[in-house]
Each structure stands twice: as structure tokens, then as C-alpha cells.
Amino acid sequence: KQEVTQIPAALSVPEGENLVLNCSFTDSAIYNLQWFRQDPGKGLTSLLLIQSSQREQTSGRLNASLDKSSGRSTLYIAASQPGDSATYLCAVGAFKAAGNKLTFGGGTRVLVKP
């Protein structure tokens, strides 16, 4: 059974510092990996999707890498801002035969201090 872990569970940084969020998974047979942002009491907003054949994806200040062989993904957020404060969740996608289900990590709660 796929298990996804995110460490640390919480992170506090001063504004302007780069953020590095880690995600590890136990089964390398994945279809894709997705990073989400969740604000308190809200739904999930998709940040980046990496297909299993890709090594990284970039969007603005965000960059996500994927190393299937080691079961790891890292989300980098450059020059953090107070508006980046939120919980960040990674999710590993299964193949279609397994319903394309997403298995989530527990999330990393980020606080960016002005």
C-alpha cells in the first residue's frame, strides 16, 4: 500500500527566505505527483502536477522535482512572502487500473513571518 510522508509537519521562515518542502513515498510505481495548497477551512488548490516521466515542473516562484527511484519529491518556493503561509500537501497518483487515486501526505504547515 502506498504511503506518503511529509517532513517537517510545520515550518516557520522569515519573509524572503526560500522554502523547501519534502515529500517521500514508498511505492515508485506512480502515475503522477501533485502539489496542493490549502488555506484554513478551504479546499485544495493545485500548484503543480508532475507526470511520472518528468523530472521537474516550474510555475513562477514554484519549482517541484521528482525522483521516482528514490521515492522523493521536493517543492521549492523562492523568495517567500507572507501570502505563502498555508498548508502544503503532496499527493501521489495511481495508474488508471487503480482508479487514478491520489494518496496524500499529512501536509506541511508553513508560516512566513513579515
Added chain:
Amino acid sequence: DGGITQSPKYLFRKEGQNVTLSCEQNLNHDAMYWYRQDPGQGLRLIYYSQIVNDFQKGDIAEGYSVSREKKESFPLTVTSAQKNPTAFYLCASSNGGRTEAFFGQGTRLTVV
């Protein structure tokens, strides 16, 4: 605008009562999912459906039921058999992983 709509935003359930959470999408996605989120935890899969009139149990299906009569709709019923239903429920849809999954804004269910 395309997206997923969940209703209601807040729901209160009495002991022994069944309640139904609504999820509607206009993204033309084939697959839809229901997740449960407890405080400080990640999301756990309740049920999912890849096509109309077909659905499968997820990791924590006991005490829940679903239907998929239309492509756009995937309602979740929380039955009286679910002993600890207080949680935040999230609905999602995707087109098979080729693009990102989209989530609704969630329904917070509380037992009173």
C-alpha cells in the same frame, strides 16, 4: 467558470440521522472522488467513481454510500452507521491523471 461545487458548506447531523453531501462538476471529468480530512491530518479516500453508474470503495468506506447517476454529480451519504462523522469532506474530479485534479471548497460536517 468551470469547477466543482460542494454544498452545503456547513452541515449538522443529529445522532442516528443520514445526511447527504452534494458535489457537482462542470469540467466534463470522468472521475470523481470523495475524501475525508480530520484536523491536522492529510486526506483519506472514501469512495471514487471512474465512470457513470460505477464506483469503488476507498480506504474508509464503512458508514458511507455514494451514487453516480450523472457524469456531473457524485453525492455522498453519511449514514448512521458512521460512528465518527465529524470531519471536513472534500470532493474532487479529474480526467484520469492526464491533468491536475480539482477540488471543491469542502463541507464541514458536525454531529450535534
